[in-house]
Amino acid sequence: MSTDAAASLPPLAELLATARVVSIPLVTRFRGIDLREAVLLEGPEGWTEFSPFLEYDDAEASAWLAAAIDFGWSPLPAPHRDAIPVNATVPAVAAASVAAVLARFDGCRTAKVKVAEAGQRLQDDVERVRAVREAMGPEGRIRVDANGAWNLDEAEHAIHAMAEFDLEYIEQPCASVDELAELRRRVNYLGIPIAADESVRKADDPIAVARAGAADLIVVKAQPLGGVRRALEIVAETGLPAVASSALETSVGLAMGVALAAALPQLDYDCGLGTASLLAADVVEPSLTPRGGMLPVGRVTPDSTLVDAHAASEDRREWWYARIARCHSELARGER
Template sequence: MSDARGPETAALPPLDEVLAVMRVVAIPTRTRFRGISVREAAIFDSPLGASEFSPFPEYGDAEASAWLAAALDFGWREQPAALRDRVEVNATVPAVAAGRVPEILARFPGCRTAKVKVAERGQGLADDAARVRAVREVMGPDALVRVDANGGWGVEEAVTALRALAEFDLDYAEQPCGGVDELVEVRRRLSPGDTGEGPLLGEAAATLGLHARTSPLVRIAADESVRKAADPLAVARAGAADLLIVKAQPLGGIRRALGIVAEAGLPVVVSSALDTSVGIAMGLQLAAALPLAEGEGASGAVLAGACGLGTAALLEGDVTADPLLPNGGEIEVRRPRLDPEQLTRYAAPAERERWWRERVTRCHALLSAAAH
């Protein structure tokens, strides 16, 4: 069965077949990202092409089992048809010092949208503002700039920060707070007539060539409140977001993700979770299966701009000799071939290989139980 309440559980391949085609890699990141300096992933040389299982190590088996459902679906079942052969992607800027922004953006050639990490532990609003300003200065006034707090602010912090960062003409703010009720309150307080002060476009905005935005002051996008929620549609029902960020692996695969966004009826941006090119291919397939928004103000389950699928550029290596990297601000929708040399080069230590095999075994058992 596949619906908004749980991952796809039909026709699981046998566990021994899954383990037989599994390799585990540990790939260093170019820059510390979400506290990670090495990205681990289980890669399957599966019948219909390479697939990936890469929930972060701290995730419990119940949450990780949705990621395994996605990997098995992608590797062992035909996928929904793509509507296009290329997907526009954004640059992703980790919580680096402002001086490193040009170096990071250079890894995303042709991208005219950037997502900037904010609300990093140990940093403050001044650090965030400097980083966002640096992005705006490098990319110019016509680029789209987004921020992603990963739920790191409370309501008051979020409202204060987003009113300040609105100076740089934000496309949207992703998951400023953790809870759905908090998102509702932040969105209300950033709506017309409740900003607390007038248009926040002062000297800095004029210097950067920006223009005053119409309402709302900053749009709100939901990520963790969708992919980590028992009820991924709660955000839409509560009116907590203007658009959804969806990721194929955490939502149980491309089919289930398409079902969720169809029910939610909100515009969508597809993102990744610092995947290898194999996981990126899954996200690209999801993005390519969504219709494009037609004109400003388009609503419904449509692809609403550049996707966060360029993050293989943040890894030191990959599992393929032909990685899925931005070119002209886009990535081709294709499935990369696994490269034995790269798999060997980035092979995880034996104890981590065992850890991941045990994890796959437990998650497979959960999926099997749910199917009966």
């Protein structure tokens, strides 16, 4: 958090006073999980969410708490638009399951397809992308996301294998900035842009990817980057086009991502904020899912009945409270 933000860091007791821990089932296994846990918090500006993935350490998770506080305790930046176009997200499912996944994303003209899943082959990825192209037709837009799982040669081979499907861009094909820069040089003639995600949100220097000429655009996520304002600063510093995306949040957390997308001065791509369609339940009614490929801009309020229905067990609740306390201490120490 910035010095200004730290000056208004709410007391831990204030955060925990409204904290509700929920456990939401997924329609399809995603990122290796079947349940998504999240903490809902109510601040002076409205409801917000803290939901770093379980494997993240406290230093990384503290940025997510900074984001939750920023969204719940500070007014939003002025929006440039009142609705956000979003993409469908296709997990690493079998090709035969693609049509059913896409059917959950009403009116979306773009699909992001997960590739490079552990235990799968490149041919599985090719068949999945082919199924998406067949389902969406020639006018649909397809982007693929490898989450940095390929090495340089694997990435180059995979891009050639999928080039026939007219990819909009390929997201984080390799893990390191140096690999992205070299890959971009190798495949430049194909005209397929390279997008950076983990090289921005998990990097000590999120601007390095732009400085190295390693990406054509960046993917920004409000929670991992420390909040809407910090994400906007990073976009401005890189000078690259940006896509706002989600971290598989409930509709409360997605509203934060929508606020980020709304505040971007320029929005050339559909955003990865339609992921409530991957949830089998939610804490908001109606859920913040795409309608005609769009999401409305604005805060949302949890439905108490739904929050109660999906309340996490007592031991998980205590685990999350302890995590908030540790991350709160991280934020307080970081600005002393």
